[in-house]
Amino acid sequence: ELKVEQNPLFLSMQEGKNYTIYCNYSTTSDRLYWYRQDPGKSLESLFVLLSNGAVKQEGRLMASLDTKARLSTLHITAAVHDLSATYFCAVDIRGNEKLTFGTGTRLTIIP
Amino acid sequence: GAVVSQHPSRVICKSGTSVKIECRSLDFQATTMFWYRQFPKQSLMLMATSNEGSKATYEQGVEKDKFLINHASLTLSTLTVTSAHPEDSSFYICSASGQTASYEQYFGPGTRLTVT
Numbered sequence: 001e002l003k004v005e006q007n008p009l010f011l012s013m014q015e016g017k018n019y020t021i022y023c024n025y026s027t028t029s030d031r032l033y034w035y036r037q038d039p040g041k042s043l044e045s046l047f048v049l050l051s052n053g054a055v056k057q058e059g060r061l062m063a064s065l066d067t068k069a070r071l072s073t074l075h076i077t078a079a080v081h082d083l084s085a086t087y088f089c090a091v092d093i094r095g096n097e098k099l100t101f102g103t104g105t106r107l108t109i110i111p
Numbered sequence: 112g113a114v115v116s117q118h119p120s121r122v123i124c125k126s127g128t129s130v131k132i133e134c135r136s137l138d139f140q141a142t143t144m145f146w147y148r149q150f151p152k153q154s155l156m157l158m159a160t161s162n163e164g165s166k167a168t169y170e171q172g173v174e175k176d177k178f179l180i181n182h183a184s185l186t187l188s189t190l191t192v193t194s195a196h197p198e199d200s201s202f203y204i205c206s207a208s209g210q211t212a213s214y215e216q217y218f219g220p221g222t223r224l225t226v227t
Contacts, residue, residue, distance in 0.1 A: 097145070099145075099157065101156075
């Protein structure tokens with residue numbers, strides 16, 4: 001059974017600081033997704049990572065994928081309050097588009 | 112980008128009644144649609160996968176007779192919660208994928224169901 005774990009589950013950080021969210025998964029996969037969810041809202045797609053070593057950046061967020069380690073990271077640079085949200089990674093292990101979501105990381109940026 | 116809509120956005124119903132939720136892809140043909148549920152402060156759990164014109168595939172533990180899914184066209188899938196009970200109260204989110212090489216799934220805005 002595929003397990004997708006994120007850590008930390010909760011993260012409170014000050015504006016301007018850097019931090020990394022980790023996503024570990026238990027079965028080989030080369031498709032990993034990152035999403036953002038605001039309270040009461042649906043998911044917003046952030047990144048799609050499709051191969052080992054893939055790195056993508058958008059603004060203050062950067063995501064990477066290491067398929068050998070079964071690990072993806074979401075790095076936040078110089079955090080701002082607008083980044084406060086819950087972040088999910090999701091894995092597609094069979095290439096059939098069925099996503100298994102991680103536990104989520106609730107990020108709070110403190111001014 | 113591709114847009115997926117859901118209707119209704121919120122619904123309150125009485126225990127024992129049935130509720131239908133629609134998921135539409137507005138500007139692309141969705142060969143596959145997925146239904147997820149999310150309980151408060153929890154992650155998303157895949158309920159079922161539907162392909163146009165064929166029966167939905169349900170995940171383990173999801174009652175197919177309780178959660179009826181129809182994918183009648185390439186732009187519409189419906190989820191009907193039959194004989195709803197308070198424990199069915201949840202946030203239901205659909206997603207859709209089309210015949211593209213991007214491997215993106217496009218998520219709808221979600222439907223919050225409250226069963227009283």
